[in-house]
Amino acid sequence: MQTLETDRLVLRPWEPEDAGFAFDLYSRWEVQRFIGNPPRVMTERAEAEERIGAWRQLDDPVHAVWAVQLKDSGQLAGNLLLKSIPASGRSLPLQPSGDTEIGWHFHPDHWGHGYASEAGTAVLRYAFASGLRRVVAVTAPANAASRKVCGRIGMRHLGQTTQYYNALCELFEATAPQPPLLD
Numbered sequence: 001m002q003t004l005e006t007d008r009l010v011l012r013p014w015e016p017e018d019a020g021f022a023f024d025l026y027s028r029w030e031v032q033r034f035i036g037n038p039p040r041v042m043t044e045r046a047e048a049e050e051r052i053g054a055w056r057q058l059d060d061p062v063h064a065v066w067a068v069q070l071k072d073s074g075q076l077a078g079n080l081l082l083k084s085i086p087a088s089g090r091s092l093p094l095q096p097s098g099d100t101e102i103g104w105h106f107h108p109d110h111w112g113h114g115y116a117s118e119a120g121t122a123v124l125r126y127a128f129a130s131g132l133r134r135v136v137a138v139t140a141p142a143n144a145a146s147r148k149v150c151g152r153i154g155m156r157h158l159g160q161t162t163q164y165y166n167a168l169c170e171l172f173e174a175t176a177p178q179p180p181l182l183d
């Protein structure tokens with residue numbers, strides 16, 4: 001997978017040594033409360049190790065999950081995901097919808113600095129440079145912070161939908177820039 005760089009951040013593959021950070025991140029209710037259906041916090045470090053293992057094995061030419069690291073301190077700040085989004089449905093596990101979603105999960109110590117928006121902008125640019133035509137984001141209706149990230153990175157609000165995750169979500173989309181018309 002490709003490492004991405006912005007002014008303040010490096011987006012790089014998750015490493016097994018990052019499990020302590022991932023566990024700290026996902027064991028917090030303030031991080032997890034709007035994620036998952038129903039949301040639940042991690043209770044064991046082994047879950048973080050497993051999750052990192054799965055992210056590292058993601059075998060896709062474009063989809064990826066990046067650990068977001070601050071350039072100045074080297075600290076990990078969060079997680080940026082570009083992945084297949086499951087369609088709503090009756091059978092479990094839910095089946096892929098065919099759409100790609102972008103998502104962001106940051107540690108509360110690093111909220112309020114524009115890091116999620118900076119990383120999200122870089123991942124959208126990467127997605128379109130890699131040939132995707134459309135990327136969606138879904139947020140719980142009450143997740144104002146995440147809705148704001150979608151707006152800051154230029155995603156269009158399409159209203160509410162139940163088409164993914166068997167949940168009512170706010171739906172946002174970004175589409176690939178049009179190539180210039182040739183004469």
Ligand SMILES: CC(C)(COP(=O)(O)OP(=O)(O)OC[C@H]1O[C@@H](n2cnc3c(N)ncnc32)[C@H](O)[C@@H]1OP(=O)(O)O)[C@@H](O)C(=O)NCCC(=O)NCCS
Nearest residue numbers: 031034104105106111112113114115116117138139145146
């Ligand atoms: C959603 C989430 C990533 C948003 O984080 P965030 O830090 O608020 O988002 P941004 O990176 O866009 O930062 C914007 C904030 O930083 C401030 N900021 C400071 N410096 C900035 C800069 N250089 N550039 C942009 N914003 C800056 C902005 O004013 C804004 O604060 P405000 O919302 O109080 O006005 C975070 O709340 C989170 O991880 N939540 C838990 C997981 C979650 O719910 N994920 C989404 C699931 S759909």
